[in-house]
Structure formats: C-alpha cells, structure tokens
Amino acid sequence: MLVFRSEDHLTRWLTGRPAGATIPVSKLAELAEAWWWDRLDPDWQPHTREQNQAILDRLGLTGDFWRLG
Amino acid sequence: MTPEDLPIRNATYRLFAEHGRAPTVDEVAVATGEGSDVVRAAWRRLQDGRALVLDGDGRLLMANPFSGVETPHRVEAAGRTWYANCGWDAFGIGVVLRADSTIHTTCADCGDAIDLDVRGYRPTDPDPLFHVLVPARDWWSDIGFT
Numbered sequence: 001m002l003v004f005r006s007e008d009h010l011t012r013w014l015t016g017r018p019a020g021a022t023i024p025v026s027k028l029a030e031l032a033e034a035w036w037w038d039r040l041d042p043d044w045q046p047h048t049r050e051q052n053q054a055i056l057d058r059l060g061l062t063g064d065f066w067r068l069g
Numbered sequence: 070m071t072p073e074d075l076p077i078r079n080a081t082y083r084l085f086a087e088h089g090r091a092p093t094v095d096e097v098a099v100a101t102g103e104g105s106d107v108v109r110a111a112w113r114r115l116q117d118g119r120a121l122v123l124d125g126d127g128r129l130l131m132a133n134p135f136s137g138v139e140t141p142h143r144v145e146a147a148g149r150t151w152y153a154n155c156g157w158d159a160f161g162i163g164v165v166l167r168a169d170s171t172i173h174t175t176c177a178d179c180g181d182a183i184d185l186d187v188r189g190y191r192p193t194d195p196d197p198l199f200h201v202l203v204p205a206r207d208w209w210s211d212i213g214f215t
Contacts, residue, residue: 001155001156001157001199001200001201001202002156002177002199002200002202003156003174003175003176003177003183003197003198003199003200004176004177004178004197004198004199004200005176005178005179005181005183005196005197006196006197006198007198009176009177009178009179010178010198010200012178013177013178014200019200020200020201020202020203020204021200021201022198022199022200022201023198023199023201024195024196024197024198024199025156025160025185025192025194025195025196025197025198025199026191026192026195027199028156028157028160028199029160029187029190029191029192030191031157031160032134032157032158032160032161032164032190033160033164033190035157035161036133036134036158036160036161036164036165037164037165039082039133039134039161039165040082040083040086040165040166042079042083043079044075044078044079044082045075046070046118046120056205064204065201065204065205066204066205067204067205067206068205068206068208069205069206069207069208
C-alpha cells in the first residue's frame with residue numbers, strides 16, 4: 001500500500017508493473033475512519049468479513065479487487 | 070481467538086495508546102492480572118485471528134493501525150510520534166486517537182517527502198494518491214508486504 005505525490009508519479013512507477021487499485025487520499029481517509037473507528041473501544045469485538053465488506057461497499061470500493069477473501 | 074482473549078487484546082491496545090509504543094507481554098500481564106504465559110498464548114491466538122501481528126520472538130509487531138517498530142510512515146498525533154504499517158494505517162492512527170494528525174511519508178516513485186496534515190479525519194491536501202498493490206482477498210496472505 002503506497003503513497004504517490006501525483007498521477008504522474010504513479011504512472012511512472014507503474015511502468016512495467018502490474019497495477020492494483022488507486023484511490024485519492026481523501027477516499028483513503030474515509031476508509032480509515034470507517035475501518036479503524038472502534039479499535040480502541042473498551043468493548044471492541046472483531047469485525048466480521050461481512051461488516052468489513054459493507055464498509056468497502058458503502059465507500060464505493062466495489063468490484064473483484066475489493067472483494068475480501 | 071476466543072472470547073477470553075478479548076480482554077487481553079483490548080488491554081494490549083489500551084496500553085499501546087497510553088504508552089505510545091508496543092506493550093510487552095509482562096506489561097499486559099500486569100494490566101490484566103493474568104500470567105505472562107496466558108498473555109503469550111492469547112497473543113498467538115489473536116494473531117491467528119488476525120487481531121494483531123507478532124514478530125518471530127513473540128513480541129508485538131503490529132496492532133493495526135499501530136506499528137511496534139519504526140516504519141517509513143511516521144505520524145504526529147496527540148502530542149506523540151507514532152509509526153504506522155502503511156498509508157492506510159497512518160490515517161487510522163488519528164482516527165483511533167480521536168485526534169488531528171500530521172503524516173510524514175514518502176512518494177513511492179521519487180522518494181520525496183510527503184507531509185499530510187489531517188484535520189477532522191480528512192487530509193488538507195487531496196492531491197496525493199494511494200495505490201493498493203494486493204487484492205483485498207489476499208491482504209492477510211502476507212500482511213507485512215500488504
């Protein structure tokens with residue numbers, strides 16, 4: 001999971017490499033807020049796969065690449 | 070991971086946030102009133118349940134989003150310096166601490182510094198991009214690489 005300064009930098013880095021999925025850091029921030037929000041809750045319970053998939057789906061991170069195993 | 074492991078998991082995370090570093094087995098044992106062997110065994114089960122990651126000597130390596138070791142993803146938040154396991158985790162540290170943060174990382178292409186101020190859980194500079202190499206179904210196959 002890598003951070004790039006801009007589209008130009010990402011395009012250059014991907015040359016000759018298989019591409020994964022790219023999102024802006026603003027979307028990453030939304031994902032982090034939903035994914036990590038409860039980690040320090042004193043009564044934390046593990047997320048189910050379905051709960052985590054629902055987070056991805058809600059943020060529009062859909063398709064085979066974003067399908068949890 | 071069993072229901073009995075959750076108090077040990079939750080104490081591990083609480084101590085990580087309180088101390089600003091990975092707690093030791095003995096520190097978690099004292100905090101929970103359990104024996105060190107009990108904590109060590111619980112940590113192994115929690116790792117099997119993908120709730121944390123240990124190093125080869127059984128020390129805490131990752132309690133995502135926190136990293137137990139220095140990484141290229143440094144985060145200033147809540148008056149402390151933290152290390153994250155990746156860019157995603159770097160945003161998560163401010164979230165779990167309920168704090169604004171500044172993320173110091175580098176561009177994977179050119180290596181130049183990228184400093185991101187995060188206010189209200191959102192970056193003030195929306196231009197940088199985040200690239201995920203591994204499909205979601207494989208994220209835990211090699212969490213260190215992911």
